[in-house]
Amino acid sequence: MIISQQAKPDSQAAAGTAETKVVVGLEEIYVSCDPNVVLSCLGLGSCVAVSAYDAVARVGGMAHVVLPDDGGKDREGSPGKYANTGIPRLIEGMKEAGALKSRIAIKIAGGARIFGNVKEGSLLDIGFRNLAAVKQAISDNGLYLKNENTGGSHGRSLLLYVSSGLTMVTSAVKGKIEI
Amino acid sequence: MAQVNAIAGIETDAWDGLIKKGMANALKGLSGMIGEEMTVKSIAIEHIPARDMPDMLGGPENVVIGVYILFDGASHGHILLAHQPEVAYALLDVLLGPTPRSHRPLTDMERSAIGEMGNITGAFFLNAIADELGVRLNPSPPTILMDMAGAILDIALAEILEEGDRVFVANMEYSIKGTPAAGNFIILPNPSLLKLMPALDRVAA
Numbered sequence: 557m558i559i560s561q562q563a564k565p566d567s568q569a570a571a572g573t574a575e576t577k578v579v580v581g582l583e584e585i586y587v588s589c590d591p592n593v594v595l596s597c598l599g600l601g602s603c604v605a606v607s608a609y610d611a612v613a614r615v616g617g618m619a620h621v622v623l624p625d626d627g628g629k630d631r632e633g634s635p636g637k638y639a640n641t642g643i644p645r646l647i648e649g650m651k652e653a654g655a656l657k658s659r660i661a662i663k664i665a666g667g668a669r670i671f672g673n674v675k676e677g678s679l680l681d682i683g684f685r686n687l688a689a690v691k692q693a694i695s696d697n698g699l700y701l702k703n704e705n706t707g708g709s710h711g712r713s714l715l716l717y718v719s720s721g722l723t724m725v726t727s728a729v730k731g732k733i734e735i
Numbered sequence: 736m737a738q739v740n741a742i743a744g745i746e747t748d749a750w751d752g753l754i755k756k757g758m759a760n761a762l763k764g765l766s767g768m769i770g771e772e773m774t775v776k777s778i779a780i781e782h783i784p785a786r787d788m789p790d791m792l793g794g795p796e797n798v799v800i801g802v803y804i805l806f807d808g809a810s811h812g813h814i815l816l817a818h819q820p821e822v823a824y825a826l827l828d829v830l831l832g833p834t835p836r837s838h839r840p841l842t843d844m845e846r847s848a849i850g851e852m853g854n855i856t857g858a859f860f861l862n863a864i865a866d867e868l869g870v871r872l873n874p875s876p877p878t879i880l881m882d883m884a885g886a887i888l889d890i891a892l893a894e895i896l897e898e899g900d901r902v903f904v905a906n907m908e909y910s911i912k913g914t915p916a917a918g919n920f921i922i923l924p925n926p927s928l929l930k931l932m933p934a935l936d937r938v939a940a
Contacts, residue, residue: 581786582786582892582896583786583896583900584786598789598795598796598885599789599794599796599883599884599885599888600885600886601882601883601885601886601888602889622889622896634900668886670880670882670886671803671890673878682889682890683889710886711883711886712886713796713883726796727883728798728882
């Protein structure tokens with residue numbers, strides 16, 4: 557898990573552009589108030605990327621959820637892995653960075669059923685279960701789900717520009733869209 | 736005597752030897768099917784953070800054509816045969832005859848041919864492993880995917896991450912004679928497969 561208000565330099569920044577792309581990896585959480593930062597979850601299949609943005613404080617955050625529920629186990633090391641622990645932790649991080657919970661808008665992407673032979677809603681349908689758990693956690697935590705690009709059977713990436721809140725989804729089959 | 740490395744109490748030299756035998760057999764099967772000589776460029780057997788896995792296939796957004804097979808029986812796990820699209824098209828040219836191909840959905844015939852490549856490599860790998868261990872390992876029908884590497888790996892990683900934050904992964908890169916092409920053959924075993932290792936001294940020797 558990574559919760560930070562500091563942007564990490566990467567190749568794009570080194571190349572002289574203003575943007576610093578931060579990749580939020582599997583089970584990671586990242587929060588930033590650096591306007592140069594673009595948070596991203598790349599190559600999402602069954603995983604769900606949860607982006608959070610406070611447009612007044614200009615604080616952005618992202619969680620890369622891998623599994624629906626921690627089953628009540630105490631997994632201090634990786635709350636971002638699960639929907640039910642990752643979303644509260646993401647919001648905590650947003651508040652620590654100056655966001656107000658009432659102003660936070662959530663957008664989500666992912667939760668695909670990459671394998672067409674998996675029965676809809678079955679235990680193996682992890683994308684479906686992740687989506688349901690993420691939406692439940694959003695509701696349980698009193699958050700506002702502003703938009704989503706979810707389901708289907710293709711991979712996606714989600715990008716959040718901290719400076720503006722612009723949120724983009726890209727995929728190999730559907731191109732690039734704003735959500 | 737071979738050095739024994741400890742990962743979660745597993746004698747990894749025995750594990751490495753077994754996997755290398757299985758992978759060599761898999762490549763033999765694939766080479767026989769395609770009718771071209773193939774050479775192992777490298778076999779990496781590692782215990783790495785799950786988040787690093789997609790980098791093995793060029794990064795999470797890199798589009799690959801993959802054949803995905805689950806196996807079960809004495810243990811279970813995931814097998815992925817993955818190629819960059821241009822490599823997969825070159826292999827299809829060998830199997831089906833030269834045809835202009837581009838980044839578009841595969842035809843039924845192409846999917847069938849790609850799936851059969853996965854079937855052959857998966858079955859040759861599992862047979863070699865199962866014979867050594869004296870157990871049964873059964874492959875699922877192949878699933879053919881053309882998508883981002885991260886998306887293809889998600890299901891396997893999700894299952895493994897339920898039990899820990901690191902994955903045990905074997906990745907073979909191979910080259911195909913007469914082409915600059917290379918492919919990846921990746922095994923993601925459930926940790927229970929590693930626990931079948933105690934009788935493997937003869938493999939490590």
